[in-house]
Amino acid sequence: MRAGRLRGTLGSADRPASALGFRRVLAVFGALVLLVGAIAAFALTDQVWLGVLLGAAFVAACVNVYWVSRRLQHERPNR
Incomplete structure (x- = not known):
């Protein structure tokens, strides 16, 4: 695999979930x-x-709530 490419689904051991939900x-x-x-x-x-x-x-x-929500939508487009 090429460096920088996503390997697994979000939340898996290969690609842990970010802290944007808690933020x-x-x-x-x-x-x-x-x-x-x-x-x-x-x-x-x-x-x-x-x-x-x-x-x-x-x-x-x-504005911060809006920005974090947009980042979260960008990170998890299926939800």
Whole structure:
């Protein structure tokens, strides 16, 4: 076989599964925590800058969830 060619199915001993599935779980969890934090900052404090900061971080976390999901679809096109 040529170097760099995939030898087995994903998850087999020849080609172990990547950590993208776990990374997606962490990304979704982080986005949910930032969403709850942004809502709490707007509702419970008078610090507008904190809510804006956490809201921007939530948007960035959503972009990360999208990016990880696209990478996972690219890696596992049959699912």
